[in-house]
Amino acid sequence: MDLLxxxxxxxxxxxxxxxxxxxxxxxxxxxxMVNFAQGDLMMLGAYVAxxxxxxxxxPFGWGLLATLAVxxxxxVVLERLLFRPMxxxxxxxxxxxxxxxxxILRAFAGAVWGNEPQxxxxxxxxxxxxxxxxxxxxxxLVIVLGTVLLCTLLYLFFRxxxxxxAMQAASQNQLAAFYVGIPVKRIFSLVWALSALVAAFAxxxxxxxxxxxxxxxxxxxxxxxxxIVGGFGSLPGAILGGLLVGLVEQFAGLYLPPGYADxxxxxxxxxxxxxxxxxxxxxxxxxxx
Amino acid sequence: MSLLVAEGISVSxxxxxxxxxxxxxxxxxxxxxxxxxxxxxxxxxxxxxSRIYNTTGGRLFxxxxxxxxxxAHSIAHLGIARxxxxxxxxxxxxxxxxxxxxxxxxxxxNVLSDLFFLPGxxxxxxxxxxxxxxxxxxxxxRSYRDQVIANLxxxxxxxVEIARALCLKPRLLLLDEPSSGLNPEExxxxxxxxxxxxxxxxxTVAMVEHDMKLVGQASDRVLAMADGKVIALGTPAEVQxxxxxxxxxxxx
Amino acid sequence: xxxxxKTRYLQDINLFKHNGQRxxxxxxxxxxxxxxxxxxxxxxxxxxxVYIYAIAGVGLMLLVGYSGQVSLGHAAFLAIGAxxxxxxxxxxxxxxxxxxTSMLLTGLIGGLxxxxxxxxxxxxxAVATLxxxxxxxxxxTHWESVTGGFRGMxxxxxxFFSADLNAYIPFxxxxxxxxxxxxLAGLNLLRxxxxxxxxxxxxxxxxxxxxxxxxxxxxxxxxAISAGFTGLAGGLFAHKxxxxxxxxxxxxxxxxxxxxxxxxxLGSMHGVIYGAIFIGLLPSGIAVxxxxxxxxxxxxxxxxPGVFGLILVLFLIYEPLGxxxxxxxxxxxxxxxxxxxxxxxxxxxxxxxxxxxx
Numbered sequence: 001m002d003l004l005x006x007x008x009x010x011x012x013x014x015x016x017x018x019x020x021x022x023x024x025x026x027x028x029x030x031x032x033m034v035n036f037a038q039g040d041l042m043m044l045g046a047y048v049a050x051x052x053x054x055x056x057x058x059p060f061g062w063g064l065l066a067t068l069a070v071x072x073x074x075x076v077v078l079e080r081l082l083f084r085p086m087x088x089x090x091x092x093x094x095x096x097x098x099x100x101x102x103x104i105l106r107a108f109a110g111a112v113w114g115n116e117p118q119x120x121x122x123x124x125x126x127x128x129x130x131x132x133x134x135x136x137x138x139x140x141l142v143i144v145l146g147t148v149l150l151c152t153l154l155y156l157f158f159r160x161x162x163x164x165x166a167m168q169a170a171s172q173n174q175l176a177a178f179y180v181g182i183p184v185k186r187i188f189s190l191v192w193a194l195s196a197l198v199a200a201f202a203x204x205x206x207x208x209x210x211x212x213x214x215x216x217x218x219x220x221x222x223x224x225x226x227x228i229v230g231g232f233g234s235l236p237g238a239i240l241g242g243l244l245v246g247l248v249e250q251f252a253g254l255y256l257p258p259g260y261a262d263x264x265x266x267x268x269x270x271x272x273x274x275x276x277x278x279x280x281x282x283x284x285x286x287x288x289x
Numbered sequence: 290m291s292l293l294v295a296e297g298i299s300v301s302x303x304x305x306x307x308x309x310x311x312x313x314x315x316x317x318x319x320x321x322x323x324x325x326x327x328x329x330x331x332x333x334x335x336x337x338x339s340r341i342y343n344t345t346g347g348r349l350f351x352x353x354x355x356x357x358x359x360x361a362h363s364i365a366h367l368g369i370a371r372x373x374x375x376x377x378x379x380x381x382x383x384x385x386x387x388x389x390x391x392x393x394x395x396x397x398x399n400v401l402s403d404l405f406f407l408p409g410x411x412x413x414x415x416x417x418x419x420x421x422x423x424x425x426x427x428x429x430x431r432s433y434r435d436q437v438i439a440n441l442x443x444x445x446x447x448x449v450e451i452a453r454a455l456c457l458k459p460r461l462l463l464l465d466e467p468s469s470g471l472n473p474e475e476x477x478x479x480x481x482x483x484x485x486x487x488x489x490x491x492x493t494v495a496m497v498e499h500d501m502k503l504v505g506q507a508s509d510r511v512l513a514m515a516d517g518k519v520i521a522l523g524t525p526a527e528v529q530x531x532x533x534x535x536x537x538x539x540x541x
Numbered sequence: 542x543x544x545x546x547k548t549r550y551l552q553d554i555n556l557f558k559h560n561g562q563r564x565x566x567x568x569x570x571x572x573x574x575x576x577x578x579x580x581x582x583x584x585x586x587x588x589x590x591v592y593i594y595a596i597a598g599v600g601l602m603l604l605v606g607y608s609g610q611v612s613l614g615h616a617a618f619l620a621i622g623a624x625x626x627x628x629x630x631x632x633x634x635x636x637x638x639x640x641x642t643s644m645l646l647t648g649l650i651g652g653l654x655x656x657x658x659x660x661x662x663x664x665x666x667a668v669a670t671l672x673x674x675x676x677x678x679x680x681x682t683h684w685e686s687v688t689g690g691f692r693g694m695x696x697x698x699x700x701f702f703s704a705d706l707n708a709y710i711p712f713x714x715x716x717x718x719x720x721x722x723x724x725l726a727g728l729n730l731l732r733x734x735x736x737x738x739x740x741x742x743x744x745x746x747x748x749x750x751x752x753x754x755x756x757x758x759x760x761x762x763x764x765a766i767s768a769g770f771t772g773l774a775g776g777l778f779a780h781k782x783x784x785x786x787x788x789x790x791x792x793x794x795x796x797x798x799x800x801x802x803x804x805x806x807l808g809s810m811h812g813v814i815y816g817a818i819f820i821g822l823l824p825s826g827i828a829v830x831x832x833x834x835x836x837x838x839x840x841x842x843x844x845x846p847g848v849f850g851l852i853l854v855l856f857l858i859y860e861p862l863g864x865x866x867x868x869x870x871x872x873x874x875x876x877x878x879x880x881x882x883x884x885x886x887x888x889x890x891x892x893x894x895x896x897x898x899x
Contacts, residue, residue, distance in 0.1 A: 273669045
């Protein structure tokens with residue numbers, strides 16, 4: 001039964017990793033940029049939600065929608081201000097830019113909301129679901145259900161809407177997409193908006209469970225491990241990778257001496273990069289000459 | 290005596306058979322051209338010889354040695370140098386530095402002697418420079434010597450790439466569309482330089498080329514390809530009048 | 542504008558290209574030697590720190606600026622060098638032996654780390670180094686028998702032939718001396734085949750391979766040398782801070798080191814020095830800033846990393862060539878005045894630089 005309990009918490013934590021990883025992959029697929037500030041966008045999203053729900057006292061649902069809207073806007077602004085000028089620059093320059101952005105966001109959050117850990121007030125906080133001996137917190141349940149819901153919506157979006165299909169086209173071949181009349185640059189803005197939105201959603205889901213402070217964005221690195229495990233370029237892969245990292249972490253906490261659980265995600269990442277850098281679910285391709 | 294022998298080499302990417310069962314041999318001292326419409330698999334043949342891609346079938350021999358599975362960086366040491374279709378130079382360095390990198394396979398120094406720049410390294414540098422200057426003289430690149438590649442026009446880059454390949458002092462030189470991006474005058478010069486390279490330096494040349502005039506002027510034998518297969522092999526005149534070749538280029 | 546008449550190939554090979562350079566670098570050396578006469582204890586200490594950063598900077602520049610391999614985990618090598626040096630000193634080893642051994646050890650570890658990550662490039666490599674740094678940081682906290690864990694570890698005072706090197710003037714000369722040696726070694730590499738192979742790998746791996754350059758060996762050499770130099774800096778850094786604790790070597794430290802080479806100017810050894818001066822003096826600058834502005838702004842806890850991030854972002858967008866690049870532009874402006882064209886340094890934009898096949 002302990003095992004089941006462990007799996008439940010692993011899955012719910014894994015969903016959070018998976019959602020952040022989803023953001024990485026969205027941006028990478030479309031623009032070939034790696035956004036290391038993805039975790040910090042999640043942190044920012046959580047704080048925006050705190051502002052609406054805790055401070056302004058809005059109902060949870062409206063607060064969530066407002067947060068998503070604000071963060072989508074943040075995504076667009078970041079793209080226009082920082083990342084559009086960097087199109088075509090070397091990848092690592094963009095990578096460092098996002099790292100710098102992460103530091104700025106952390107300092108900003110610390111200045112605005114303070115460094116004390118806070119919890120987001122959620123109507124379902126503290127309630128539990130009992131299935132036999134298994135105790136599942138509603139927060140964890142909401143994380144899992146929310147992830148499933150968001151993934152379904154994303155699937156429908158990419159599968160059936162014109163915009164979603166245009167995004168897919170732009171991420172597969174920018175030049176061809178441009179020639180058939182897809183406004184590639186605007187698509188990039190939208191991709192950033194979408195990925196900031198996904199990150200904010202992850203932030204809102206996780207904020208009632210774990211206290212938030214400006215440094216929680218560092219889970220982004222673990223989420224990155226998830227993205228790599230999932231094959232960096234596959235959206236379902238990102239979620240599965242997230243689940244795997246979440247579970248590995250829980251089990252490492254059980255079987256390894258204290259302190260090593262934190263390392264497990266990174267060890268998994270390194271092992272993965274060594275033995276199968278193309279990930280479990282996608283294939284990398286070589287540059288053409 | 291055949292310098293390079295390809296025995297039924299094939300490669301496929303995903304489901305696409307880019308090269309299917311291609312056999313040919315390049316004789317020492319000749320200019321061997323590969324022609325064919327776009328997507329015929331010409332560049333892929335070069336990429337197979339220089340081991341950038343793995344063959345999925347067949348074997349390659351260079352000077353009697355099986356090179357089908359040697360590591361890509363060993364190819365240069367065996368004596369094969371190449372250029373690239375869209376130039377792959379070291380863009381942020383000067384022409385001279387690019388040529389010196391071409392001499393890399395002839396180094397005798399190691400990391401430690403390099404760290405301290407021992408007298409041996411200094412002598413080696415002088416020797417490399419001398420060799421690079423010879424190539425610069427041959428291809429008339431003097432005025433570009435200290436310029437950074439990124440600032441050079443495309444035609445010059447093409448020549449620098451040939452120069453860099455010559456710095457390897459290869460036995461076989463693979464030129465991938467050497468005349469693309471050159472104006473007619475430069476192409477004319479190129480055909481003379483090809484002659485110099487073959488006759489004075491004793492290097493065997495294989496080239497992928499679209500300019501049929503250059504192919505006709507410079508090459509001894511021509512291999513025509515379409516859709517990854519050989520359709521004709523012979524002298525330029527033979528290949529140019531071969532019915533299969535005409536069909537590949539002009540359609541039915 | 543200076544036009545050089547070159548008559549011998551050695552003029553291109555020697556470190557100093559003309560007498561003007563010899564004069565200016567000689568003057569710089571003289572100033573470095575005489576600095577203790579004019580500076581007080583604090584400034585001399587700051588200058589020593591700048592030298593230490595520059596030593597690590599040479600290592601990182603060889604890797605990032607010349608080999609094109611990004612490392613987000615160089616704090617780990619700094620830490621390994623520092624801890625190893627302190628450990629060996631605690632065992633009673635003589636100072637030079639200890640420093641040298643820790644450099645070799647760090648270089649060895651750097652080379653070993655490189656072997657599994659060789660097949661990766663770009664972001665994958667960056668992330669692998671980041672993961673490596675986190676693992677090293679965790680190890681430092683948990684391997685208490687060697688590192689003292691959270692409690693930390695006291696660094697014994699350096700002695701050499703019973704001279705106390707920790708006194709600030711000898712320590713200054715020690716750091717300066719090591720920097721000059723490391724700088725020479727770096728420049729030597731760059732004018733010989735090893736350095737050229739690195740540059741080749743940076744600019745085009747495919748083409749480097751076809752030139753007979755062994756990618757794996759070149760990259761792991763670059764990693765080993767870079768790690769070795771950084772470890773050497775770590776040994777000196779240990780003395781500078783006097784007491785080692787894991788929180789001195791975090792992600793922020795790695796980013797600080799990267800900031801140094803980016804701000805200084807990637808792909809130039811001058812840039813290392815500019816960058817080292819910049820990050821060496823930045824904390825003092827921020828302290829001055831904190832005092833100058835109202836407390837509500839000045840007392841923001843995460844201000845320092847935030848400023849680091851902001852500067853990194855601004856440089857990457859507006860001056861990717863760094864301080865050295867800016868200096869070259871200014872010099873060119875005056876040399877060509879009034880004919881200078883802004884477009885001389887205009888970046889060539891490719892719409893998308895793809896590393897994917899399709």
